[in-house]
Amino acid sequence: MMLPTHALFGMVLALPVAALAPEHATAALVAGLAGGVLPDLDLYAGHRRTLHYPVGYSVLAGVAAVVAVGAPSAPTISAALLFAAAASHSLLDTLGGGLELRPWKATDDRAVYDHVRGRWIAPRRWVRYDGAPEDLLLAVGLAIPLRLHVAPPFERVVVASLVVAVAYAATRRVxxxxxxxxxxxxxxxxxxxxxxxxxxxxxxxxxxxxxxxxxx
Ligand SMILES: [Zn+2]
Incomplete structure (x- = not known):
């Protein structure tokens, strides 16, 4: 999936925290956004391997969530959201396309590297490729609850993500x-x-x- 979709998904993960503990809403949304973006910083250095950890982030998210529930504070909630969003990103990428330059051709069987098993997870292609119409649809669907519930600074992040998503989806094939x-x-x-x-x-x-x- 494209980066805006991941960014929006990470922020959506923070919405329940924002509703239950409004005093930590900002920390949760920032951490969700950062965790949603973080894995794709490996775009030019071992993409979907160097910073994509579907198992590792999930374990860390579980531990951090237990800590955050036991001792809720901005740092513990941020850590839980950061790892949860990064885990979601790494797992969601397995539902997309492969690593090929033109993923709509479905010629590559590498989606995300599983560091625990030491092998690549095959792409499921529920979303055929990053920037596909269904990817854009997902981004729009994620933006709706965010648009309704987040404060103005995050509203701008949501709108900017959507603008990037539309531009990326419109030009992805060229x-x-x-x-x-x-x-x-x-x-x-x-x-x-x-x-x-x-x-x-x-x-x-x-x-x-x-x-x-x-x-x-
Ligand atoms: Zn990714």
Whole structure:
């Protein structure tokens, strides 16, 4: 699933806490948002492996939740929400597509790495790929309760997430072509080679599999 969906899902997890303990609503929402975003910071360094821990975050979330219930405070509630949102993100990614550049082609059998079993979990493709129409629908569905219940600063985060989600979903199918043109034609000679070397190889070596027209 795309990052805005994960961000919104993390914040939705914080809604019950915000309702039950309004004094900790801000801490819970910030932690839920951060935990929803956190795993995808590995986008360019072992994506869905380096910071995606479906089992590890779940265990930590369980322990942190027990602590938070026993001794509710901003730090304990934040820790529980952070791990719960990061666990949800890692688990939700197994319901999406694989790691391929064009996940709608369903050619890759890696969704999320399971560090406990030492192997990749296969993508279920309930949401066919990040930015798919069903992904956008999910983001909109998550935004509705948030829009109704969160304070103005978080309202802006919700609206911004939706704007990004719509833009991403609208352009998702042409992004591989844009990335390849950038990596192979526009950036070489204009940016330091050391920076260009950091572009993932799949963008550079993908010319043969590029479609003449984006599929709709
Ligand atoms: Zn992810």
């Amino acid at each position: 992004l591989p072509r844009v990335a390849r043109v950038l990596a192979t034609e526009l950036l070489p000679g204009r940016v330091p080679p050391s920076l260009l070397a950091r572009v993932p190889e799949r963008y550079v070596e993908d010319a043969d599999s590029d479609d003449p027209r984006p599929e709709l």
